[in-house]
Ligand code: PMP
């Protein structure tokens with residue numbers, strides 16, 4: 339008798355599957371969202387906004403799916419969208435990109451990251467990662483055959499440090515993955531940081547895979563400087579963006595990759611075997627959206643900044659120590675003072691988040707989940723891209739929880 343599907347799968351599980359994924363934990367975003375559901379909690383964990391996204395952009399997508407082309411779009415992306423990306427970055431970042439040889443569309447920034455790592459890494463190459471880091475980086479580096487070298491960033495400033503870079507870079511360094519603005523810390527690297535990293539890229543002949551998905555979500559009048567725009571780095575950077583963050587449409591998974599033609603040629607080869615293409619109606623809608631007025635982008639920032647300020651004030655009032663949030667949908671709190679008040683220095687962000695979701699019914703993300711080693715365990719991340727009702731409700735619950743100790 340042929341083995342049942344269940345039997346053959348479980349044999350394969352133990353003997354044949356790749357351990358990088360077979361042994362990978364469920365992501366912290368999934369875990370906390372599940373706990374939030376289980377405890378009927380306000381979910382300020384996984385980063386997605388309550389805002390449904392601009393109606394005209396969504397209408398374009400709907401219109402395109404009903405009356406437009408629904409077969410494979412071109413492998414590099416719809417020409418309209420590639421041109422819109424080049425124009426958008428010219429308008430906002432003064433970048434001069436040739437849309438035909440330097441811009442490609444992917445199924446989200448995540449695919450762009452995977453394509454870049456697959457295209458660059460040969461087994462044994464070293465890749466510098468900055469912790470805290472987005473959860474996809476490490477497994478993708480490892481699965482591509484790379485060896486991760488970590489640079490640990492620490493609160494409250496999370497700045498780059500020359501000695502730490504010197505320790506992580508080596509003649510085997512092929513690439514770095516650099517996320518700016520940085521999720522989860524909500525910080526924007528300074529020009530000095532970018533210059534410092536640039537010097538290391540040149541010295542070690544390395545390429546930066548620049549995850550800039552948060553490039554539009556900056557506050558307090560800050561502006562984004564893409565690493566690729568820094569002097570001497572035009573040919574050393576792969577710039578990655580995402581419509582998900584620009585338009586508060588995180589489920590859309592439309593990403594953009596920009597790089598010099600000789601790099602792009604190879605990225606395109608990886609993309610052609612990973613997804614080949616991205617839904618055409620979403621591409622059409624994003625092409626339209628990228629052309630929206632400066633006021634739209636400023637308004638989006640202002641709305642988020644107002645929510646940030648309201649939530650930060652509430653958390654401070656509730657007795658938490660709020661760290662500066664200069665970008666992203668996130669705001670972090672430092673747990674050290676409340677543990678110190680209890681006379682404890684065994685700070686444990688994961689335990690705090692578990693108790694908070696169970697007892698206060700508010701879900702957040704322990705920042706230690708973004709580290710592979712040398713964990714910082716004193717910081718918790720909240721998503722404030724939510725309705726005022728949810729933010730105010732969460733503050734009320736957190737205040738009681740903190741008071742109780
Ligand atoms: N990188 C970072 C730093 C992110 O925060 C996210 C999503 N939150 C992504 C990549 C993934 O982007 P996408 O949904 O476009 O794949």
Ligand code: GLN
Pocket residue numbers: 365367368383384385386521
């Ligand atoms: N980027 C989102 C966050 O940081 C999560 C995305 C995901 O769930 N993979 O919360």
